[in-house]
Amino acid sequence: MMKSLYYNFDTNYRKNKNFHILGIDEAGRGPLAGPVVAAGVILNPDFDHIEIKDSKKLSEYKRNKLYKIIKKNALKVIVEISWEEEIDEKNILEATIDCFKRIIDNVKNIPNTILIDGTKVPIHGRNIKFIKKGDSKSLSIASASIIAKVTRDNIMKQFDYIFPNYDFKNNKGYGTRKHFEAIKLYGSSPIHRKSFKPVLDFLIPITNLTKRDLDCLGKKYAAISIVKNGFEIKEMNYNKPNIGQIDIIHLENNKLVFSIVNIILNQNSNENSKNFISFKKAKKTMNVSRMYLSEKGFVENVRFDVISVCFSDANPSISRIKNGISF
Template sequence: MLRPGRGPYGYERALDRAGLSPVAGADEAGRGACAGPLVAAAVILDPKRPIKGLDDSKVLTATARERLDAEIRRRAVAVEVAVVTHTECDELGMHQADLAGLRRAVARLAVRPAFVLTDGFPVDGIGAPGLAIWKGDKVAACVSAASIVAKVARDRIMTQYHDEYPDYGFAVHKGYCTAAHQRMLDALGPSPIHRWRFENVARTARVDSL
C-alpha cells in the first residue's frame, strides 16, 4: 500500500522509494467549458528541485499561474500538452475526450514515466501503472504542475479565439458557462468553436432556428 509522506512531493518520494520513478502527473483544463478545446498536460518533476507555490490551478491568480508555468517548464524533467478540439469533444463526449487528452499528453513525454498520478479518476491505457487521487491537483506536486500547465495553455488558446470571435468574450470567461457568456450565446447563437453536446448551446441553436 502506498503511504505518501508529508508535503506536496510526498507521493513522488514514496513511489521513488518503491522503485517507481520517474513519476508523471496528468490533469486537464476545460472539461466544463461549453466552447473551445479541452487541454491536457503531463509533467514529470524533479523532487530534488522543488517548486514552491504549486496548487490547484483554479485557486491561483492568472499572474501566479503564468509565473509557475514558466518555472515548471524550466525546471521539470519533462512537460507535454495535448489539445482535444471542440469537435472531438462533441464526437467523443467529455469523459472520453478527457481520457484521450490525458493519454496523449503522457504518451508524448520525452521521458517515459514508471508511474502516473491523475486527478480524480483512473485513466486506463496510459502506458504505465497509475493511481487516481482525490483532489490530486492540491496534494501531489506533479498533478498540481500539470493542472497549471494545462490551464495556462488553454487560457492562451481561448485568448487567441477572442481575437477571432470578439463578441463572445472568450478572453474573459475562457468558454466556461458564465452568465455573461450565456447572454452572448443567447444573443448571437453558437460560434464555430462551441460544443454542441452542451444543452445550453444546443438549446440556443434550436431557438435560433425557429
C-alpha cells in the first residue's frame, strides 16, 4: 500500500525500520487564557494514516477520532502543560520550551531522532531537528499536534463550566470579539494570562470584592484546582430548591466526588474551622447527592470531599480533604 507524504517525510530520518522518532508540537501559545499544552508522540514505525495532518486543518470531529487512533497506535504519548501562572512568570516562549524539555527528559533512552515543530529554540540534545511547519510535513509532529490540540480543547471546555461568561468552549481562550467584550464586562478571570494585554487592564483586585463575590470566586478556584489535577467537572452549583446544594461534582478515576467548598477570609483560622461542615449541611449534601445519583443512574462509587479556599493574599491557598464529610 502506498504510504502518505507525512510518513515518507519521517522515513528520511529513519536509518532502519526499527528507528524511533519523537515528534513534538504544542497548542495554545496565542490565547489570552488557559495553558499552553505540548505533546510528544513516538509512533510505531509501521504505522501510517492518510488522514493525519496539521490539527488546525482538521474538524473537531476528525481531530477527536484521530486522537484515539494515535493513542492506540503510538509506542508512547507524553503531554506536558504550562499553566497561566508559569506563562506569566516566564513568558509564553520560555514556558513552551520548558514543556518541550520535560517531554525530552521523559523519553531520554527511547527516540533515535527528535523532530520539533517550528524554528530553532535553545534546546540542546543529540539528534534534535527543528522542522519549520513540521505539522504539515511530518507524521510524528502532526500526531503530536493533534494530541496537544485535543488535550487543550478539552481543558478549555472544562473551564467553560467554571466561567461560562467567556465562551471558552468555542473560543478556546483566543481573543475573539465576544471574548474581548466579556473581559471588559466581567473583568479578567483567574485563568487569564495576566502578562497578556488587555487582560492586565481588567484585573479586579480581591479587596474590591464583596463577601458574596468571594464566595463565588472561591468555588471557581476550587474547581480550577480539580481541572488542573486532570479530573473532569460534571456539575457546578448543583441545586435542589428547599433541599440543598453541592458546590462541585467531578469524576476522579471512575469515582464520583461531591465537594463542599469552605471559603476562609481569615488567614488565622485554625485547621478545624477550615474543614468544618455542620451535621445539617452534611445531611443536605447526602440528600442532594442521592437525587443526583438517581437522575444520572450512576453506580454508587462515590466520595464526599471538603475543599477549603483561603483568601489570605492575592493568590488563594487551596486544600482538599478527601472523605471530609461525616454523616
